[in-house]
Amino acid sequence: xxxxxxxxxxxxxxxxxxxxxxxxxxxxxxxxxxxxxxxxxxxxxxxxxxxxxxxxxxxxxxxxxxxxxxxxxxxxxxxxxxxxxxxxxxxxxxxxxxxxxxxxxxxxxxxxxxxxxxxxxxxxxxxxxxxxxxxxxxxxxxxxxxxxxxxxxxxxxxxxxxxxxxxxxxxxxxxxxxxxxxxxxxxxxxxxxxxxxxxxxxxxxxxxxxxxxxxxxxxxxxxxxxxxxxxxxxxxxxxxxxxxxxxxxxxxxxxxxxxxxxxxxxxxxxxxxxxxxxxxxxxxxxxxxxxxxxxxxxxxxxxxxxxxxxxxxxxxxxxxxxxxxxxxxxxxxxxxxxxxxxxxxxxxxxxxxxxxxxxxxxxxxxxxxxxxxxxxxxxxxxxxxxxxxxxxxxxxxxxxxxxxxx
Amino acid sequence: xxxxxxxxxxxxxxxxxxxxxxxxxxxxxxxxxxxxxxxxxxxxxxxxxxxxxxxxxxxxxxxxxxxxxxxxxxxxxxxxxxxxxxxxxxxxxxxxxxxxxxxxxxxxxxxxxxxxxxxxxxxxxxxxxxxxxxxxxxxxxxxxxxxxxxxxxxxxxxxxxxxxxxxxxxxxxxxxxxxxxxxxxxxxxxxxxxxxxxxxxxxxxxxxxxxxxxxxxxxxxxxxxxxxxxxxxxxxxxxxxxxxxxxxxxxxxxxxxxxxxxxxxxxxxxxxxxxxxxxxxxxxxxxxxxxxxxxxxxxxxxxxxxxxxxxxxxxxxxxxxxxxxxxxxxxxxxxxxxxxxxxxxxxxxxxxxxxxxxxxxxxxxxxxxxxxxxxxxxxxxxxxxxxxxxxxxxxxxxxxxxxxxxxxxxxxxxxxxxxxxxxxxxxxxxxxxxxxxxxxxxxxxxxx
Numbered sequence: 001x002x003x004x005x006x007x008x009x010x011x012x013x014x015x016x017x018x019x020x021x022x023x024x025x026x027x028x029x030x031x032x033x034x035x036x037x038x039x040x041x042x043x044x045x046x047x048x049x050x051x052x053x054x055x056x057x058x059x060x061x062x063x064x065x066x067x068x069x070x071x072x073x074x075x076x077x078x079x080x081x082x083x084x085x086x087x088x089x090x091x092x093x094x095x096x097x098x099x100x101x102x103x104x105x106x107x108x109x110x111x112x113x114x115x116x117x118x119x120x121x122x123x124x125x126x127x128x129x130x131x132x133x134x135x136x137x138x139x140x141x142x143x144x145x146x147x148x149x150x151x152x153x154x155x156x157x158x159x160x161x162x163x164x165x166x167x168x169x170x171x172x173x174x175x176x177x178x179x180x181x182x183x184x185x186x187x188x189x190x191x192x193x194x195x196x197x198x199x200x201x202x203x204x205x206x207x208x209x210x211x212x213x214x215x216x217x218x219x220x221x222x223x224x225x226x227x228x229x230x231x232x233x234x235x236x237x238x239x240x241x242x243x244x245x246x247x248x249x250x251x252x253x254x255x256x257x258x259x260x261x262x263x264x265x266x267x268x269x270x271x272x273x274x275x276x277x278x279x280x281x282x283x284x285x286x287x288x289x290x291x292x293x294x295x296x297x298x299x300x301x302x303x304x305x306x307x308x309x310x311x312x313x314x315x316x317x318x319x320x321x322x323x324x325x326x327x328x329x330x331x332x333x334x335x336x337x338x339x340x341x342x343x344x345x346x347x348x349x350x351x352x353x354x355x356x357x358x359x360x361x362x363x364x365x366x367x368x369x370x371x372x373x374x375x376x377x378x379x380x381x382x383x384x385x386x387x388x389x390x391x392x393x394x395x396x397x398x399x400x401x402x403x404x405x406x
Numbered sequence: 407x408x409x410x411x412x413x414x415x416x417x418x419x420x421x422x423x424x425x426x427x428x429x430x431x432x433x434x435x436x437x438x439x440x441x442x443x444x445x446x447x448x449x450x451x452x453x454x455x456x457x458x459x460x461x462x463x464x465x466x467x468x469x470x471x472x473x474x475x476x477x478x479x480x481x482x483x484x485x486x487x488x489x490x491x492x493x494x495x496x497x498x499x500x501x502x503x504x505x506x507x508x509x510x511x512x513x514x515x516x517x518x519x520x521x522x523x524x525x526x527x528x529x530x531x532x533x534x535x536x537x538x539x540x541x542x543x544x545x546x547x548x549x550x551x552x553x554x555x556x557x558x559x560x561x562x563x564x565x566x567x568x569x570x571x572x573x574x575x576x577x578x579x580x581x582x583x584x585x586x587x588x589x590x591x592x593x594x595x596x597x598x599x600x601x602x603x604x605x606x607x608x609x610x611x612x613x614x615x616x617x618x619x620x621x622x623x624x625x626x627x628x629x630x631x632x633x634x635x636x637x638x639x640x641x642x643x644x645x646x647x648x649x650x651x652x653x654x655x656x657x658x659x660x661x662x663x664x665x666x667x668x669x670x671x672x673x674x675x676x677x678x679x680x681x682x683x684x685x686x687x688x689x690x691x692x693x694x695x696x697x698x699x700x701x702x703x704x705x706x707x708x709x710x711x712x713x714x715x716x717x718x719x720x721x722x723x724x725x726x727x728x729x730x731x732x733x734x735x736x737x738x739x740x741x742x743x744x745x746x747x748x749x750x751x752x753x754x755x756x757x758x759x760x761x762x763x764x765x766x767x768x769x770x771x772x773x774x775x776x777x778x779x780x781x782x783x784x785x786x787x788x789x790x791x792x793x794x795x796x797x798x799x800x801x802x803x804x805x806x807x808x809x810x811x812x813x814x815x816x817x818x819x820x821x822x823x824x825x826x827x828x829x830x831x832x833x834x835x836x837x838x839x840x841x842x843x844x845x846x847x848x849x850x851x852x853x854x
Binding site (some may be wrong): 044045046049128143147157162163164166183192205279281322325326328356359391396 | 458459464509512513514518519520521523525527528531532533544545548549552553555556570575614615616619641643644784845846848
């Protein structure tokens, strides 16, 4: 099916099922219980982030996973895509299709220019060049092009680019008369519309924006599988293993790496455009170097060079970021109220540093544990588990056909 | 690589699902039975406190959170009731809001618009918050205010001082109790003139975002009107922590006044740098070099230590005020936490009380009911004297305090002294003032 081999088809079907059933999978606890308040992740904003950052890291993985070129400035393309999309909402139409197309084109052009210069070097020098370009874009967006009192205010600086009632919106015609801002939509479907399903104590939210982003992620994922399995992908892997040898055999590798760079830049642009489609505000922080670092962390967390890794890594990172930062002392006291008072206060006092504003610390520790014990990322953890169960079942220990799931 | 096949399939699949989607809107409309977003149905109502717990405004955020917790305690009948006893409206009785127990969720804005919106979204979508409040940065406040307008919940702005919050970016669902850059400048300028004369050369260092820009514009206009000359305006990134490279050029610019349009951690660092460079001991153009900080707070004075002595600025509220409301608030805050509240704590406490009172008076949590109850509302007893919530822009108008860093502090909290209380009539402006023009409130949005 779909010109995929059996393993890839299975992988694709699993991912598809996970994306479609996410509202159920992410809300395991009934509404109103204290567990639900903290651990349920099935609300539209977070689900959208899962798949959007999934797209971003899938694209990043095409560059980093296949060619080994570590771009430290990928957040720049995310930000550029976001700005392009918001401008499209302001000028043309609230329909997300032109916005997404423009954000991919603009991000593609930027990555072509930045890639053309940066790919003249490899290794650490390439990383530094991309980092420099990203910081340059960040500063342009934050300050130079973002001053409302100047005539070239493209980004609105720290406040972020937002919609306004008096934007032209050529295709949409006159703004709604009731003075409300228009919402982003796909033809008649508003991105923020949701259908709530109440089953017993459970509340499942099916959000339009999530499914639009989810379907785009599945398409991106499929294209990424095809690239991994194509001769082009093979060429990129060859670049990773020994670029010099390839050059000596007379092959010019530059077009291949540049193509990979532009493709992954367009993936980032699409992700940025989607972020703006779900919430029409683009801020410069999206382009900051820490955001670029986060992309690298997501890729490594999940497993570099594997197909499913990026999605897992992005989901893991976003989940902990959103969940841990919302736990406060009050919640901790509520959980531990069964303990004697002194002990309760003591434990809350310690945990205090790991939740709420301390979520970076916890995420950092988790990241270190993954790197130390599972150098191949979470995917390696999954493979080890699978192997363990397989051995128990068949008890023959041979894994001749057990090539790493990519 | 042939991908044409797959794109066609992807397209077919996509359009099939999109097609199914077109039929769906009837379901969507049918499902929204609630009258407004997050209508509280049980015995409790949830408020969302979205404050910076990291970044340059983290100190203010921490103090805001304390005040929010205190306000919730008072609303639910705990503690000594604080300003509920001195508030001119007597609707609140200590049994929650409209008989529902008040619960709250917290989030970290990280002083970034993106993170703040994500955090506010999760409060609205996941926790069912019916009101969002907080923000110690105007950029964040404006971003979250826009989100609340779209989502159909009320936004009670915390510490945000930019003209734009209730100026060009004002929204019908958003309300601000705090004062703004224009009011600071209007209150500060006469005091500066009487102290430093009308022949001065000012050099501006400005935090590079909406608050800094409007603060700089306001204070520059006010000082130029009384004869000062503006030498230069330099923008500094909000996330900066070292300002030495910005201070050095001031020395050779010929300026004799430095205006620091900085707040929170920014101001603490830039003022410390300026003092280290010996700016305050310099004589330029035959006059003593002076530093002015338009927006001041006790937390900043504490951070900057002895450097603040004799430096003038303006503030929304100070704990040493002797009216009944301020005394009651300082007493209950001090009893709970052991130190006096900051102006950030004061404004968010007031905002929570004002929201609760408005809901009580309106008899509903519906944002449109709240908007109606707050527009043009006059109240007293919350520490600033008689105050008006103007209907045209949802901005509060009240007296502004001009303060000075104390030369001989008697305690670690007694760092500022009030120089002058500028009456409302001197700081009020028309709703269509050029510095506030360009936006529209729009209509209240109840969501759902």
